[in-house]
Amino acid sequence: MNAQHDHHHHHPETFDVHGMLLFGDGPLYFSHLPMFEHPAHRFQVLMEVGFRDDVLEVLRAHRKDGDIQTFVPERFDILELDPSGGGPARTSVAGTVFQGHFERGGTPIAEDVTARIERVSRFTRLDPGPRHDDDRALTYLCFGRAGGLHLAHEITARPDFDQVLSVRIVPGTVRHDPGVLVPGDVPATNFPAPVPATFGRADTPARRLVAGDTLEGAFSPGVTRTGPHGFTARVEVLGEIYMETGDLV
Structure with missing residues (x-):
């Protein structure tokens, strides 16, 4: 060994x-x-x-x-x-x-x-002490490469849910803050490290993303030497790979 x-x-x-x-x-x-x-x-x-x-x-x-x-x-x-x-x-x-x-x-x-x-x-x-804030924005971690992007629900506090989705970025919908269209959707083709993405829903199992959903997400890759690099894009959910609530109560 x-x-x-x-x-x-x-x-x-x-x-x-x-x-x-x-x-x-x-x-x-x-x-x-x-x-x-x-x-x-x-x-x-x-x-x-x-x-x-x-x-x-x-x-x-x-x-x-x-x-x-x-x-x-x-x-x-x-x-x-x-x-x-x-x-x-x-x-x-x-x-x-x-x-x-x-x-x-x-x-x-x-x-x-x-x-x-x-x-x-x-x-x-994960901290088992705090209770989940159902009013927080629905948040996922986006990772993968073009043709194989995924969202994993960000787990924060109990009760919560573990979910993994296959998704794609809708071509032509990527916009840098404050709304400048990005030619070729360059920032949305490769996520070697998970990037937080929030959606306009409550962070609950009932409001989770499901196959067939297409809606805008706000992506927050963080701050680099050239400043903040957030962007928005429409995300199409292709399928739900995994969903679990019972282990996270």
Whole structure:
């Protein structure tokens, strides 16, 4: 075992089996399946991952509409995924891919395989104390590349919901603040790091985005050396990949 993964130095409260939603197709992503009730799983984590070619063939062969794939890794300390943790970062994890949810009747389709962790783009510890503010704007994290964009609902406080969507930016609708049309939609084609996007709805499961929705979002990539770079764009929701409320009450 690599010394950086020496489990003699793990934190007992965060050392566990950390189930992952597996989705995307070039690149692939893991989204940690969080739970407010258990200290080990109070984390929202998004990461880009890779598998051997033969494993990718199996994953694609089992892809079908209306079903999900999940990954059950070996037990490990989730803090090893924290990019700002200060210690050695975990670069891979071994486990089993399931067709369906591994705790809800899923079937193993690729066992004893290794996922390479290419990039951890979101690592947030969730606080179980505060109550959710239903009046806040509906907020998602947008990530991915042209032809493969995703939204993951930003989890903040209980009760909340975990949701992942496939989306596209409607061509010709990207406007920089204060409303200048951006030729070619350049800023909306590549999100290697998640960008917060808010929509004109309340942040509740009943008001979440669903397949078929098309509405304007306000994207906030942050501030660079040349100043703020927010923009708006119309987003079309192509499909809902995952939705969960029961683990986040």
